[in-house]
Amino acid sequence: MTNKPQDKLATLMGSGLLSSKNAERVARVFYDAAKIVYERQKRLNKPQLKMKEVSSALVLAESLHSQAFNFEAVGVLAENFGTFNEASALEYYEKKVMGSVQDKYGRSIVLDEDGMKSLYKDPISGKHDVSPENYEESRGKRLPWIRHTIQNSGAIYLSEETVAGAFRRTYLYTAIVSIPIQPKPQVSYYVVVVREGKNSTLRLVTAYSMLKRNRFLAILSLTRPYLHV
Numbered sequence: 001m002t003n004k005p006q007d008k009l010a011t012l013m014g015s016g017l018l019s020s021k022n023a024e025r026v027a028r029v030f031y032d033a034a035k036i037v038y039e040r041q042k043r044l045n046k047p048q049l050k051m052k053e054v055s056s057a058l059v060l061a062e063s064l065h066s067q068a069f070n071f072e073a074v075g076v077l078a079e080n081f082g083t084f085n086e087a088s089a090l091e092y093y094e095k096k097v098m099g100s101v102q103d104k105y106g107r108s109i110v111l112d113e114d115g116m117k118s119l120y121k122d123p124i125s126g127k128h129d130v131s132p133e134n135y136e137e138s139r140g141k142r143l144p145w146i147r148h149t150i151q152n153s154g155a156i157y158l159s160e161e162t163v164a165g166a167f168r169r170t171y172l173y174t175a176i177v178s179i180p181i182q183p184k185p186q187v188s189y190y191v192v193v194v195r196e197g198k199n200s201t202l203r204l205v206t207a208y209s210m211l212k213r214n215r216f217l218a219i220l221s222l223t224r225p226y227l228h229v
Helices: 005-013 020-043 051-066 086-097 113-119 137-141 144-152 213-220
Strands: 070-072 099-102 108-111 156-163 166-179 186-196 202-210
Touching: 005 020, 020 051, 020 213, 051 213, 086 113, 086 137, 086 144, 099 144, 108 144, 113 137, 113 202, 137 202, 144 166, 144 186, 144 202, 166 202, 166 213, 186 213, 202 213
Parallel strands: 070 166, 108 202
Antiparallel strands: 099 108, 156 166, 166 186, 186 202
16 A cells, blocks of 8 residues: 555545445545535646645535535425426516525525526526527526525525625525426526625525536535634
């Protein structure tokens, strides 16, 4: 056996010392941490990250497992499933989404007209250009999830960055959603993006879902778990 940490880890994992259940859980957390490190390495363009940038990836991975918010898309959370056109989505947003909502920590989030832009995405630029051809029906179908996720999720991740010389703080409210379809439920990862503006006002920016966990990890890779104080 060599002295390389990765070789020692591989030897331990294959030694049978860990129970099969524990070995599986270790592998799940370590895989997520390694994927997060890869995304940081790529997005920060740093072949060698600082040790704290690596160790904090493990903290983030642990949080993704221990603090995950899960729900099943049934009842009102599935009321937009089936065909749901642009007009129906705009009406639903205006009547059932717009306004304000409190998260589980009592913070007020503003859901205003700008949030309607989240229903649209230009497939080339990725911008929320409001145009019928950019309407994404999948986002309209998931409109009931916005308030539900903000109100109930404790799986919140914080991003702080400087954009064009200005400091920006963003909160990502997340959920892992089970959609009961046959032959087995479909798992969807859902993210509601809330940004802090002037006077510390929190506003909805967008909300979207994905099927691949690796994409979910990539989106959260430069964040850290939000700790309410």
